Amino acid sequence: xPSEANGGSMNHxxxxxxxxxxxxxxxxxxxxxxxxxxxxQAQLTRHTGLxxxxxxxxxxxxxxxxxxxxxxxxxSGRRALNIHLVDTxxxxxxxxxxxxxxxxxxxxxxxxxxxxxxxxxxxxxxxVTGMTAAKRAMEEALEAAHRSREQVLxxxxxxPGPFDPVTGRVGSGAILPEWIGMEVASRLSDVLDVPVLxxxxxxxxxLAHLSWSETPPGQNFVFVKIGTGxxxxxxxxxxxxxxxxxxxxxxxxxxxxxxxxVCRCGNRGCLETVASTSSMLRALAAAPxxxxxxxxxxxxxxxxxxxxxxxxxxxxxxxxxxxxxxxSLLNPETILLGGPLSDLGELLLEPIRRSLKRHTVPDxxxxxxxxxxxxxDRAEALGGVVSVLNRADPADLxxxxxxxxxxxxxx
Amino acid sequence: xPSEANGGSMNHxxxxxxxxxxxxxxxxxxxxxxxxxxxxQAQLTRHTGLxxxxxxxxxxxxxxxxxxxxxxxxxSGRRALNIHLVDTxxxxxxxxxxxxxxxxxxxxxxxxxxxxxxxxxxxxxxxVTGMTAAKRAMEEALEAAHRSREQVLxxxxxxPGPFDPVTGRVGSGAILPEWIGMEVASRLSDVLDVPVLxxxxxxxxxLAHLSWSETPPGQNFVFVKIGTGxxxxxxxxxxxxxxxxxxxxxxxxxxxxxxxxVCRCGNRGCLETVASTSSMLRALAAAPxxxxxxxxxxxxxxxxxxxxxxxxxxxxxxxxxxxxxxxSLLNPETILLGGPLSDLGELLLEPIRRSLKRHTVPDxxxxxxxxxxxxxDRAEALGGVVSVLNRADPADLxxxxxxxxxxxxxx
Numbered sequence: 001x002p003s004e005a006n007g008g009s010m011n012h013x014x015x016x017x018x019x020x021x022x023x024x025x026x027x028x029x030x031x032x033x034x035x036x037x038x039x040x041q042a043q044l045t046r047h048t049g050l051x052x053x054x055x056x057x058x059x060x061x062x063x064x065x066x067x068x069x070x071x072x073x074x075x076s077g078r079r080a081l082n083i084h085l086v087d088t089x090x091x092x093x094x095x096x097x098x099x100x101x102x103x104x105x106x107x108x109x110x111x112x113x114x115x116x117x118x119x120x121x122x123x124x125x126x127x128v129t130g131m132t133a134a135k136r137a138m139e140e141a142l143e144a145a146h147r148s149r150e151q152v153l154x155x156x157x158x159x160p161g162p163f164d165p166v167t168g169r170v171g172s173g174a175i176l177p178e179w180i181g182m183e184v185a186s187r188l189s190d191v192l193d194v195p196v197l198x199x200x201x202x203x204x205x206x207l208a209h210l211s212w213s214e215t216p217p218g219q220n221f222v223f224v225k226i227g228t229g230x231x232x233x234x235x236x237x238x239x240x241x242x243x244x245x246x247x248x249x250x251x252x253x254x255x256x257x258x259x260x261x262v263c264r265c266g267n268r269g270c271l272e273t274v275a276s277t278s279s280m281l282r283a284l285a286a287a288p289x290x291x292x293x294x295x296x297x298x299x300x301x302x303x304x305x306x307x308x309x310x311x312x313x314x315x316x317x318x319x320x321x322x323x324x325x326x327x328s329l330l331n332p333e334t335i336l337l338g339g340p341l342s343d344l345g346e347l348l349l350e351p352i353r354r355s356l357k358r359h360t361v362p363d364x365x366x367x368x369x370x371x372x373x374x375x376x377d378r379a380e381a382l383g384g385v386v387s388v389l390n391r392a393d394p395a396d397l398x399x400x401x402x403x404x405x406x407x408x409x410x411x
Numbered sequence: 412x413p414s415e416a417n418g419g420s421m422n423h424x425x426x427x428x429x430x431x432x433x434x435x436x437x438x439x440x441x442x443x444x445x446x447x448x449x450x451x452q453a454q455l456t457r458h459t460g461l462x463x464x465x466x467x468x469x470x471x472x473x474x475x476x477x478x479x480x481x482x483x484x485x486x487s488g489r490r491a492l493n494i495h496l497v498d499t500x501x502x503x504x505x506x507x508x509x510x511x512x513x514x515x516x517x518x519x520x521x522x523x524x525x526x527x528x529x530x531x532x533x534x535x536x537x538x539v540t541g542m543t544a545a546k547r548a549m550e551e552a553l554e555a556a557h558r559s560r561e562q563v564l565x566x567x568x569x570x571p572g573p574f575d576p577v578t579g580r581v582g583s584g585a586i587l588p589e590w591i592g593m594e595v596a597s598r599l600s601d602v603l604d605v606p607v608l609x610x611x612x613x614x615x616x617x618l619a620h621l622s623w624s625e626t627p628p629g630q631n632f633v634f635v636k637i638g639t640g641x642x643x644x645x646x647x648x649x650x651x652x653x654x655x656x657x658x659x660x661x662x663x664x665x666x667x668x669x670x671x672x673v674c675r676c677g678n679r680g681c682l683e684t685v686a687s688t689s690s691m692l693r694a695l696a697a698a699p700x701x702x703x704x705x706x707x708x709x710x711x712x713x714x715x716x717x718x719x720x721x722x723x724x725x726x727x728x729x730x731x732x733x734x735x736x737x738x739s740l741l742n743p744e745t746i747l748l749g750g751p752l753s754d755l756g757e758l759l760l761e762p763i764r765r766s767l768k769r770h771t772v773p774d775x776x777x778x779x780x781x782x783x784x785x786x787x788d789r790a791e792a793l794g795g796v797v798s799v800l801n802r803a804d805p806a807d808l809x810x811x812x813x814x815x816x817x818x819x820x821x822x
Contacts, residue, residue, distance in 0.1 A: 254770075329665075
């Protein structure tokens with residue numbers, strides 16, 4: 001998060017200091033309230049792992065600072081206080097910029113979704129058009145959420161291509177060619193007029209499942225986005241894994257056809273040349289009644305069109321082959337499928353599972369769950385929200401805390 | 412680490428407590444002294460990120476407890492105290508049990524290697540033979556190191572197969588079939604009579620490079636062991652990654668030949684069926700003067716034997732293909748090659764690099780360094796040492812600390 005986002009008043013002490021420990025503990029309590037909802041002190045103690053004394057002291061400080069509201073309740077037949085987080089009005093924005101769409105989601109630090117706006121983009125749009133559309137979508141979403149730009153903690157933006165966090169530039173495999181090499185965060189920050197965090201869209205899709213999934217995928221899982229491009233977000237021990245230069249998860253360029261079609265990455269026979277939505281539409285162009293959009297392709301397959309089903313099955317077999325290799329290497333608990341083909345359900349899942357089983361060791365095949373993400377096409381923008389909330393200072397998320405708490409002797 | 416290893420007197424407080432913070436800080440100082448060698452307080456402050464006051468207080472406590480020795484020196488022309496860690500006599504043992512050998516290394520918490528013993532095992536040895544040989548190798552190494560079994564913190568044991576940390580059992584792909592399904596840590600602990608940690612040998616090979624590498628491979632790297640089996644140890648953000656069920660890194664079973672030879676894993680055409688040492692020897696059996704051992708194979712290739720070089724090249728191309736897929740997924744900074752083929756050098760590296768480049772996106776190919784591990788065939792046993800040191804309590808590693816330090820007000 002650029003420094004603009006850190007408008008709070010808390011001191012940033014070195015690692016291992018008493019005030020940094022206190023701040024971590026306060027953050028732990030606030031995050032528990034944000035994600036689990038109103039809780040008693042006993043629940044907070046249990047879920048944060050902090051001592052009862054530390055929790056009591058933090059709750060007292062938060063109450064004094066007006067950051068929580070206490071409400072009488074009963075817990076296991078005994079009287080208790082329910083602690084509610086007070087809404088500070090601050091929000092995070094998640095933006096998903098695709099080849100044909102832009103989506104903006106506005107949500108609170110408590111993960112409450114206030115607005116969700118989608119706009120269609122012209123195919124082959126240039127960078128300025130894309131950024132301007134993102135800005136409009138954000139403004140519409142903020143208006144629907146009754147929030148001002150001043151209340152925005154930041155925007156987490158997903159882009160369909162690799163993003164190098166070291167250089168801040170878009171990598172060469174990006175689906176929007178005009179964006180390649182661009183310092184996209186600073187450009188977007190100028191246009192949107194809020195602090196911006198950029199990440200690959202599949203990475204953000206994965207991140208969303210750490211906060212929003214109804215069926216948690218575990219601490220080691222992979223989110224596979226199948227669209228115009230194919231990419232994955234890799235979560236390892238509960239953390240998004242970016243790789244040495246932000247390029248982790250580029251499975252779309254695993255070679256599955258020897259001497260196959262030339263790929264936009266400069267190689268040939270990559271997974272994307274047989275299993276991306278555009279490759280499937282291209283393959284189907286020779287069919288009697290070819291679908292021309294992804295929606296038409298999904299409809300035709302669901303309606304039972306033989307050749308469309310065949311192309312979907314072949315794509316699934318290639319995807320399963322690469323996911324089998326991935327499973328051998330990463331041994332994930334869950335593989336989640338996202339992107340516009342999710343509605344195909346078993347038509348896509350069955351060949352993927354069959355091929356995955358064929359291409360990995362039996363022990364791993366048994367231990368890997370493959371399913372469609374329940375977050376559907378909102379995963380990327382929701383992940384943008386999470387990326388902002390994860391990086392923001394607790395003081396920004398939940399309002400400034402009373403200064404004395406840092407100096408308190410109860411760590 | 413089983414609880415037997417925790418013989419120290421320190422209290423284990425909950426996360427986020429003052430005493431756990433103090434313990435973490437003490438550990439940080441001790442580890443810096445253990446890995447970097449004698450240091451001044453200014454160096455410790457710089458390298459640990461702790462405040463000068465915290466470091467001074469910890470050094471005072473350690474000196475009172477007799478755990479460090481202070482020696483006058485000059486630093487940048489000014490007088491300073493050099494802080495030396497006092498040897499407590501405690502050691503960690505690393506054991507590498509292979510299909511044809513067992514190796515035992517004894518080292519101090521300061522990573523000083525005191526002894527290194529290797530024994531040859533009969534091919535197809537049973538589990539009891541292997542464990543007994545491991546015991547003898549450990550005893551020989553302890554004798555050479557002038558240490559008793561009572562001074563052993565624990566033994567970190569590498570085995571050539573997947574190990575499931577949840578069940579504590581050896582997985583079904585193991586190279587020693589008799590060991591499959593065995594609760595190997597408790598069995599070995601009975602035989603060796605010391606606390607035992609078990610891990611896959613390639614995982615330990617990776618771990619060793621975090622402590623002992625002359626050219627550090629970075630925080631994101633992969634160690635590839637090419638032997639009778641092929642496996643990898645994956646280090647992500649400086650931590651060894653085990654996967655959901657301890658099966659991460661099983662690249663030996665990535666399929667590289669459609670309808671190829673049946674593999675011991677129950678699949679067919681796996682990388683191991685073309686690039687393991689036993690597969691290469693089997694392929695060469697039809698040659699005019701076939702090598703019959705891995706050493707002979709290496710010598711023949713180095714001497715310029717055409718067909719051996721061809722088989723090595725083909726193996727390298729298949730390995731490079733799978734490493735290209737790995738690089739697309741993990742974007743590691745470095746790929747380190749270990750195992751008995753390391754002496755082949757460029758004969759193996761060149762086809763691997765060529766094929767890796769062909770099988771991953773150009774951006775990743777450029778950003779990935781492939782080289783032979785400088786730790787050679789000691790990597791696995793050294794990793795066993797590291798696994799023990801990483802899990803031991805500081806009090807066990809460096810001797811018990813004076814009780815008052817935990818209650819000190821300077822955190």
